[in-house]
Amino acid sequence: MKINALIAALVLACSTANATDLEVTHWWTSGGEAVAVKKLSEAFTSKTPHKWVDGAIAGSGNTATPIIMSRILGGDPMGATQLKHGRDAEELIKAGLLLDLTDIAEEQGWKKVINPPQILDTCTINGRIYCAPLNIHSAQWIWLSRKAFDDAGVKVPTNWDEFVAAAPALEKAGKVPLAMGQQSWQSTLAFNAMSLAIAGVDVWKAVNLEKKADVARGSEYKKVFEAAAAARSLSKNSKVQDWNQxxxxxxxxxxxxxxxxxxxxxxxxxxxxVAGKDYDCLPGLGVHEVLDTGGDGIYFPVNKNPDITAAQKDLARLLLTPEVQVSFNLAKGSLPVRGDVDLASANECMKKGLAILAKGGAITSSNLSFTPDTIGQIEDLIVEFWADPNYSAADAQKAYAAIIEKAD
Amino acid sequence: MSDSLQQPAPLTQRPSRWLHNLSAKLASLPMVLTALVVFVGCTVWTVFYSFTNSRLLPDASKFSLKQYEYLWTQRRWLISIENLAVYGALSLIFSLVIGFFLAALLDRKIRGEAIFRTIFLYPFALSFIITGLAWQWLLNPDFGIQANIRALGWESFSLDPLNNPDLVIYGILIAGVWQGTGLIMCIMLAGLRGIDEDIWKAARVDGISTVKTYLKIIIPMLRPVFITALVLISAGIIKVYDLVVAQTSGGPGLSSQVPAMYVFDKMFKDQNLAQGFAASTMMLVSVMIVLIPWAYLEFGGKKHAR
Incomplete structure (x- = not known):
């Protein structure tokens, strides 16, 4: 009996020799995200011989990115990892720590299918491609509860100004006008969305992409900071931490x-x-209908084990297939990176987003123009400004312009 | 003890002084090397690179004091230092006082001592992450202590430190003291058990009150135990990180930031290695400022006495 069992185990071990465990780290941990990541792991396990080992890191990208970086730099690389589109991986690539995927990109014609094209640019350094873009996310949305406005007896707003005007009625009805988590990236995201809506696209670009400090000191941004100071009082009773709360x-x-x-x-x-029935979404806060094209890419740290390298390439091939693009993005609420897939089952909000992208309303994300260090400084400033009602708009604007001045 | 007995030997056999107790010296060599390479070596490396402009990867092409100038203009760093000072001073006092008090109570030969000892020590078995999360929930105004006491009928009761920038560090202090006091109590209890019964008898014969015996006789005798406790608590204070991450992640705003969080975020999140190194060098310097005079008094002084 014992020998039989041993032989059986040996046979099993031999037959799965080319199946590799691939650890994938990511911070997709909220309910909706967990569903989406399950689609990925199911596709990977069923369509390749390998096994998906889930390395979810709780918290936000601000918690997970440092852990991921320290593991890659510390010589304990995972099989694959999520990172957001931007400059986070720039130095890792220059140091040769990430796998070159150019052959797969050429094989599958990524240059032709990926839309908008700047998504692939974030993965490209010196003409070589180092990540598989997975989805497009845009940050400039406000999500509204219809019932909350009905309860307060006011019309559901269609833009930011109407939202601010409706806030007192909401407060009277015992609601929190603006929900906001305490983590720094959330108040910064809100601030960025508001600055795009209030200062306008050109002014936003001058500050966030061209890094003009005098514009950040100017009157348009004065309005932005005053609006942000008003918005922080609307969210003062929102005492949750995470964005999904x-x-x-x-x-x-x-x-x-x-x-x-x-x-x-x-x-x-x-x-x-249901979008349009229970809740509403306003891209660009209902003011300027533009969206930035952030999102996530999957990066593959260089590994000495050839089995793992093979499994990494299998995963990279899988991520841009139309089926995976559709199933993952429908579950996650993000937009696919391929312009040629069918999203007939997308809901109303996703269709709004797709229409904006189709119209050419995509703008470059400030994650691409600022280094992580500058982004960190902006986040520190905005989160303190948002939490401290005594921090005046004028002082915050001065500090903000100083950061933009030194930004690189 | 045996050391001092063998002390005169080297006088007659001076050349063999280095070979004396050779096996012990050989055995401690790996640890000595580890200490030199890992602790001293890495420290020197860190200090060296704090003068560069390294971003994500070490890069020694330029040297300047830029990182330090920048560090001391950062509001977040100044807030962190202030928080550490408040947290450090209070957690030192509370851990020692509460720890000793509990140990003294247990030492009064009470019934069920083992049960109490276990209960008090249990929090220490939890990691800081769990401690932080548990206290985040306990201090949450909507379903924690505040909500429960209000449900009992005390409507105006308010305990919401984690959402108040002025009080948040005390909310973290509560969790830190809750977690760490049990260990201090055990160390103190071990020390108290080492006190000779005859000393108590003598004190009783002389008619000295119990409280006075503790303050004037027992505590001075426990000096080494206090120093051990002090070192353990201080190490915990300087490296406090996970507790804050779990409880508040530094918020609201920047009001519960601590230096270790600044170092970690700068090094890995913001990809500014040199800035993180500069901050950790400042942490090291602050420890040195406390440690060197103390070590001088503690060890340097004794040599003269002998």
């Missing part, structure tokens, strides 16, 4: 709205809410 306040109609990226959509979907 804040989204939940909108889902449960405790809050009027939340400024959050389109990933919030996955949470509404899981809660069984």
């Amino acid at each position: 804040a989204t939940n306040m909108v889902i449960n109609d405790q809050a009027g709205g939340q400024i959050m990226g389109d990933w919030a959509q996955g949470e509404f979907q899981i809660a069984g809410k």
